[in-house]
Amino acid sequence: MEFLSHPVTQKVIDHGLTYPQFVDFTAQLVLENRTTGGNQSEAYLDYTRMCLQRMRRWDKTAKVSAEMQNLIRSITEAQVWLLITEAWCGDGSQSIPYIAKLAESNPLIQLKIIMRDENPEIMDAYLTKGARSIPKLIVFTGDLKVELFVWGPKPEYLINRHKEYKHDSQGKAYKDFLEEIHLWYAKNKNQDLEAELFPLIQSTLIK
Template identity: 80%
Template sequence: MEFLSHPVTQKVIDQGFSYSKFVEFTEQLVRENRTTGSNQSEAYLEYTKMCLQRMRRWDKTAKVSPKIKKLVQSIQEAQVWLLITEAWCGDGSQSIPYLAKLAELNPKIELRIIMRDEFPEIMDAYLTHGARSIPKLVAFTRDLKVELFTWGPKPNYLLTRHKEYKHDSKGKSYKEFLEEIHLWYARNKNQDLESELLPLIQSTLL
């Protein structure tokens, strides 16, 4: 499907971080005791530190299955994968390292990461049920003329769990809910993420 006026331009891509530069940027933020976006509260500073720890851990432990590895390596036409996130985003820290490992499998994939609050017009083009939920992955052809697929902000299981929690917390605090979510990520080991990405990436080859 062609988009004649979507807000993603080559200038935006050029401003984005590679994954390694994003990790370095997050390390710098932690050293300077700050984070991205307007909320510089102690809570968000702590989220950023935790996100950095998670990314480092997934960099060492995340595994890509032979099935999706073969699929990604079969991509012949260049693609741009644009990730919208923030340094404090917990879901981003759980998913982005795996997405980066996929992109590294094929030189035809260019992964770029931008901050949500620095590009509101882009974020608003990719809302989830009307919300600026992150991370959000949007894949394009290299000339940016065709949007290939979108994914995010989290695996479908967690989208359902979050909706259920908002409807009825069953006495569970939000902190307890988040701990449950991150435990799920650790146990799931990106299996749901991979299963959701498989048909999306496959669709770009048709």
């Protein structure tokens, strides 16, 4: 699909962070006891510290299936993968390390990360039911002329689980609900994420 009016330009990509740069950036924020965005509350500082720990853990433990590896390596045309997130984003810290491992598997894939609150015009082009939900992965052809697919902000199971909780929390505190979510991520080991991304990536291949 041609999206000639989408707000993602080469300048945006050039100024984006690579995944290693994003991890280093988050580590520096933790050292300075601050985070990205306007909310510098203690809660968001804690989220940022936890996100750094999760990313480092997933960097060591995340596995990509052989089937997915073969699919990624079959990409023969340049692609740009743009991730919108924030350093404090819990869902981002769970999914982005795996997405980065995919991008690393093929030199034709350029992965860049930008902050949501610094790029409102881009975020607002990729809302989730009107909300600025992150992370969001947008994949383009190498020249940025064609948007290939959009994924995010989280696996479908969790989107549905959040809907259920919002409708009826059953007395569960939000902090406990978040613990349940992150436990699910740990047990699922990116299986749902891979299952959702596989057909999307497959659809980008030139037949």
